[in-house]
Amino acid sequence: MERLDEREPAxxxxxxxxxxxxxDGIGRLADGRVVFVEGALPGERAEIELVDQRRDYARGRxxxxxxxxxxxxxxxxxxxxxxxxxxxxxxxxxxxxVELKAASVADALRRIGRLAEPPEPGVLRLPAAxxxxxxxxxxxxxxxxxxxxxxxxxxxxxxxxxxxxxRLEELVVGARFPGADRVTLRVGVAGGERLAxxxxxxxxxxxxxxxxxxVVPPDVAVVGPGGRAALHEDAGGRRWxxxxxxxxxxxxxxxxxxxxxxxxxxAGAAGPGDRLVDLYAGVGLLGGVAAARRGAALVxxxxxxxxxxxxxxxxxxxxxxVVAGEVGAWRPRPAAAVIADPARPGLGRPGxxxxxxxxxAVLVLVSCxxxxxxxxxxxxxxxxxxxxxVTVVDAFPHTPHxxxxxxxxxx
Numbered sequence: 001m002e003r004l005d006e007r008e009p010a011x012x013x014x015x016x017x018x019x020x021x022x023x024d025g026i027g028r029l030a031d032g033r034v035v036f037v038e039g040a041l042p043g044e045r046a047e048i049e050l051v052d053q054r055r056d057y058a059r060g061r062x063x064x065x066x067x068x069x070x071x072x073x074x075x076x077x078x079x080x081x082x083x084x085x086x087x088x089x090x091x092x093x094x095x096x097x098v099e100l101k102a103a104s105v106a107d108a109l110r111r112i113g114r115l116a117e118p119p120e121p122g123v124l125r126l127p128a129a130x131x132x133x134x135x136x137x138x139x140x141x142x143x144x145x146x147x148x149x150x151x152x153x154x155x156x157x158x159x160x161x162x163x164x165x166x167r168l169e170e171l172v173v174g175a176r177f178p179g180a181d182r183v184t185l186r187v188g189v190a191g192g193e194r195l196a197x198x199x200x201x202x203x204x205x206x207x208x209x210x211x212x213x214x215v216v217p218p219d220v221a222v223v224g225p226g227g228r229a230a231l232h233e234d235a236g237g238r239r240w241x242x243x244x245x246x247x248x249x250x251x252x253x254x255x256x257x258x259x260x261x262x263x264x265x266x267a268g269a270a271g272p273g274d275r276l277v278d279l280y281a282g283v284g285l286l287g288g289v290a291a292a293r294r295g296a297a298l299v300x301x302x303x304x305x306x307x308x309x310x311x312x313x314x315x316x317x318x319x320x321x322v323v324a325g326e327v328g329a330w331r332p333r334p335a336a337a338v339i340a341d342p343a344r345p346g347l348g349r350p351g352x353x354x355x356x357x358x359x360x361a362v363l364v365l366v367s368c369x370x371x372x373x374x375x376x377x378x379x380x381x382x383x384x385x386x387x388x389x390v391t392v393v394d395a396f397p398h399t400p401h402x403x404x405x406x407x408x409x410x411x
Contacts, residue, residue: 010063013037015044018107019100021371023088023400035060038150039091041069071096077162084158085150087398094397098123101402102392104370112374115381121390124261126253128397132164133251134186135172139198143176145183163398165251167194176215186244188231189252194220195229195244235259236289240314246307247282254395258403259289261391262339262364265407269337269362270296277358279327279340279351284311286339286366291318299323301330332357339364346372352379363408373404380408
């Protein structure tokens, strides 16, 4: 836990029964304002330091836990004690982590989506160590990959990393990227590749000299501006090419679990001779697995050029068409079912309009944020859809982040 200045005034609060989106505990100050407390758990009594005060709410950090919750545990990774903010829930028992995630989804559906009686979320748990095969890190002044402290710009270069695959951990700890201010590190478990994509500058472009300056093991492909490299991963019974800048799930276990769950959640929709639409398709994972297993034709819509190119490669053996472009600009086609896996902001009105335009009877929505799921559920139910089921996939253990797979049916 970060050392706080004991000279600052302290506040004593009792935390409520839930956590906020993002994982902070929720309490009330003596003046009635809501306070969000980093590192606090529901039901705890704590002494906190206020770090940000607004008219309606405040933010605080733990100074001392006075009455600890039963689910508070010692963080399993030593880097947490050094201030690493990469895994903000290592102080939370594994069972309580999934309980809080499911509760946050149910709360978002009621409070944001205004669903009076949403279905109780199911939970799918995944391995909690060595699961990540892609990480996005800052780079400190010595060129070392580094995580940020919680709610801070201060950097902490780790000497180990509990959640990364061992071959990725080697790069997190030992690689150097002089001149960069951030780097993406990736490993393909199935193909054995390792990639590094260093970058610098506010605009996100990689500098021309960053790749040549990198200090990495000889097997690591350092991808500079305009450079091309890819890794390969097995998930859902198929092999996937993933370019250096294409999105993929946190690791092969999460990718397979999500693909299997999405296919199962389709539950009878999009069989042989039907059309399946995959919006925000990425490299084609979710729609590709479902179409291959069901014998359905597939239309995959993906805005990112590298990912769209990967999808064409990955789906070449199927009856599949890849449309490179924004979902909101795509002209919908009739379909039996739709899979949608939007970025953190969610479907929004453009995405909902695209889904509606297909005339599909079933939508399987993959959400990576409870709040955006709540907003999308509100838009969908207002348009005549009904939420039948929702499952929380614990794809990011030791963090408050989630993936959610929801089944909506028209009418």
